[in-house]
Amino acid sequence: MTNIFRGFGAVFYKEVLHVRRDAATLFFSLIIPLLQMTVLGFAIDTNIRQVHTVVYNADGRQESRELLDRLKNSDTFHIIRYVENDNDLNDAIISGRARVGVKIPVDYSDRLLHQISAQVLVLIDGSDSSVAGQAIQVTTAIGLDESLRRVLQDRSAAFPVDMRPKILFNPDSRSPNFFLPGLTAVLLLNVTTFLTAFSIVREKERGTLEQLFVTPVRPMGLLFGKLLPYLGIGFFELCMILAFMRFVFLVPIHGNVLLLALFSLPYLFVSLSIGILVSSKATTQSEAMQLSFLTFLPSIFFSGYIFPRETMPWIFYWLSNFIPATYFINIARGIILRGAGIQHLWFDALALTAMGTLLLVVAARRFHNKVIMA
Amino acid sequence: MATQLQPMNEPAISAEHLLRRFGNFTAVNDVSFRVEKGEIFGFLGPNGSGKTTVIKMLTGLLPLSGGSARVEGLDVRTESEAVREQIGYMSQNFSLYYDLTVLENLRFYGRIYGLEPARLKQRIKEIIELNGLAPYLNRLAAQLSGGWKQRLALGCAMLHQPKLLFLDEPTAGIDPVARRELWDLLFELSGHGITFFVTTHYMDEAERCSHVAYIYYGKLIADGTPDSLRQLPDVQPAGTMRVEITAPEVTRALRLARHIPGIRSATIFGQSIHALVDESFDLESLRHQLGKNGIAVTEIRPLAPSLEDVFVELSYKHQALLEAASD
Numbered sequence: 001m002t003n004i005f006r007g008f009g010a011v012f013y014k015e016v017l018h019v020r021r022d023a024a025t026l027f028f029s030l031i032i033p034l035l036q037m038t039v040l041g042f043a044i045d046t047n048i049r050q051v052h053t054v055v056y057n058a059d060g061r062q063e064s065r066e067l068l069d070r071l072k073n074s075d076t077f078h079i080i081r082y083v084e085n086d087n088d089l090n091d092a093i094i095s096g097r098a099r100v101g102v103k104i105p106v107d108y109s110d111r112l113l114h115q116i117s118a119q120v121l122v123l124i125d126g127s128d129s130s131v132a133g134q135a136i137q138v139t140t141a142i143g144l145d146e147s148l149r150r151v152l153q154d155r156s157a158a159f160p161v162d163m164r165p166k167i168l169f170n171p172d173s174r175s176p177n178f179f180l181p182g183l184t185a186v187l188l189l190n191v192t193t194f195l196t197a198f199s200i201v202r203e204k205e206r207g208t209l210e211q212l213f214v215t216p217v218r219p220m221g222l223l224f225g226k227l228l229p230y231l232g233i234g235f236f237e238l239c240m241i242l243a244f245m246r247f248v249f250l251v252p253i254h255g256n257v258l259l260l261a262l263f264s265l266p267y268l269f270v271s272l273s274i275g276i277l278v279s280s281k282a283t284t285q286s287e288a289m290q291l292s293f294l295t296f297l298p299s300i301f302f303s304g305y306i307f308p309r310e311t312m313p314w315i316f317y318w319l320s321n322f323i324p325a326t327y328f329i330n331i332a333r334g335i336i337l338r339g340a341g342i343q344h345l346w347f348d349a350l351a352l353t354a355m356g357t358l359l360l361v362v363a364a365r366r367f368h369n370k371v372i373m374a
Numbered sequence: 375m376a377t378q379l380q381p382m383n384e385p386a387i388s389a390e391h392l393l394r395r396f397g398n399f400t401a402v403n404d405v406s407f408r409v410e411k412g413e414i415f416g417f418l419g420p421n422g423s424g425k426t427t428v429i430k431m432l433t434g435l436l437p438l439s440g441g442s443a444r445v446e447g448l449d450v451r452t453e454s455e456a457v458r459e460q461i462g463y464m465s466q467n468f469s470l471y472y473d474l475t476v477l478e479n480l481r482f483y484g485r486i487y488g489l490e491p492a493r494l495k496q497r498i499k500e501i502i503e504l505n506g507l508a509p510y511l512n513r514l515a516a517q518l519s520g521g522w523k524q525r526l527a528l529g530c531a532m533l534h535q536p537k538l539l540f541l542d543e544p545t546a547g548i549d550p551v552a553r554r555e556l557w558d559l560l561f562e563l564s565g566h567g568i569t570f571f572v573t574t575h576y577m578d579e580a581e582r583c584s585h586v587a588y589i590y591y592g593k594l595i596a597d598g599t600p601d602s603l604r605q606l607p608d609v610q611p612a613g614t615m616r617v618e619i620t621a622p623e624v625t626r627a628l629r630l631a632r633h634i635p636g637i638r639s640a641t642i643f644g645q646s647i648h649a650l651v652d653e654s655f656d657l658e659s660l661r662h663q664l665g666k667n668g669i670a671v672t673e674i675r676p677l678a679p680s681l682e683d684v685f686v687e688l689s690y691k692h693q694a695l696l697e698a699a700s701d
Binding site (some may be wrong): 006007008010013014017018021022066172206207208210211212213214216217 | 434435455459461463465467469471472480485486487489537
């Protein structure tokens, strides 16, 4: 009689029936993450390329055209227009048609010929800091390179210092490789938190939850019976997302997929428990929706998914330690991109397990106090 | 055998000084009553008077702030899980899963109570026969009419053969035929020794109960058989009688009657007036006075108080006591 999971089987089976009966919800909860992935995978490119550029070439001779060719070949700049005066150059940037304006003065070729320093004006729209940064970097590099070539007349001589950066794990700096593993964490959270919260709040609205409480079902039997079907769906979703990432976006998985699957379990438990917490607070489905979104935003902004944690002010950095997605993103990127193993990621897995256990206990208690004894 | 250890006169419910507070608000205030086995116990009261709170306390959903209660001989405070095995509960909104079929709903509730597959099958068969659910087994619960939803909900609450069933407003929003049929079913089951705890707002249903109690803002102000309540001195004060006056233009007649000395109170019931009058009151003079005003009284006859009269009188009296106490 002390079976604390009493009623688990019945609730589990019933929950599976609900999911099967409501195929539309299941379909959308599985398909929408894939759509999101497609959109984000194609749309987000952190590499700055083909920045719209407007040029005022007052010189117009051979040397100036060579310089412009070098800018074009860098792949960073895309020259959309040539103008004939300073005003048009300014206007193009202010109106937003171009982000970069290049002015080559009338005496550019002459100065080079007489070996006097020739100046090129580069106007950069600072309203997007990453574009501005990239533009500064590339124009400076081209200028430096051009200068060195002219100073070192002997073109075959090697540069005294030759920096050779080697990018590990994602050599082409492909954005999908960076974004999609992190997106996995966010999308999983989405499916599991929402589905659990909804399934419980729906029973609250219907009054069936109260009915269950006058039966001998135990709170743990009820909670696990409700959680596990959604754990299954979450896990299936993970497999779909990973397959999509691997075969559609061609993101190579360098580590052990099984380890990733194993480590995703505590993470799923965390987000399911958040779902229970939400449902213990919310009384209607729309309230549950809003609360779920509330738990959702920190996971997007403070987990390192979009903005690197290291650049955050210390308070947010500290805060990000308490966000489950932080750890799972590290696990996902670690295994998928860096081929990390259990020896590198055990701490993250442990942190997630601890959080999952704690949240589940808190959620179960709150559920008992606020929902059953309400 | 365990059942023989219980004394024969053990009541189905015995509540002693039940108390429930929500913050400063006392929802249930010193409520005591007994429900014997096999009774149909009607629990009445205005909305928000504490009916559902009492049910929640007796079913173990709400902890007691004070007092004690035994249900089927078990203490609801310490043995709530065992209590739940013995009772069935049907809430006012028929807590069914609308996206599951009739059969799936029955199976689910059977499994929740841990019925073994063979027994579950047997019980479902019995319930289907009893409630006439056979034609609808594979229909979604959402597609049933109100009356059938109610039968299914009752079936779900009875699968585990509870000795005591709590029905919270089982007939709210149900058509009259379904209402009648439900009561026929309750009488039949009650004949098999099942105890019913029923809340309702319908007075005709209250009249059918073998035992009624009336709760008024947390206080139990009436408790007994319908007949014993009618005899209460508060309802039928010494030296008074009740009469039914049938006349055309009842509204105008009521206005006039209220000014006639000797008539203590009067209300309209359909096409007639129910009045509480002094025993010495001259009925012929009433007929005469109304006749003077152009109202031809068809009939005046003595009347036993209805349960509604009982509850209205007791509520007024209790309200007066409360107001006197607060002055």
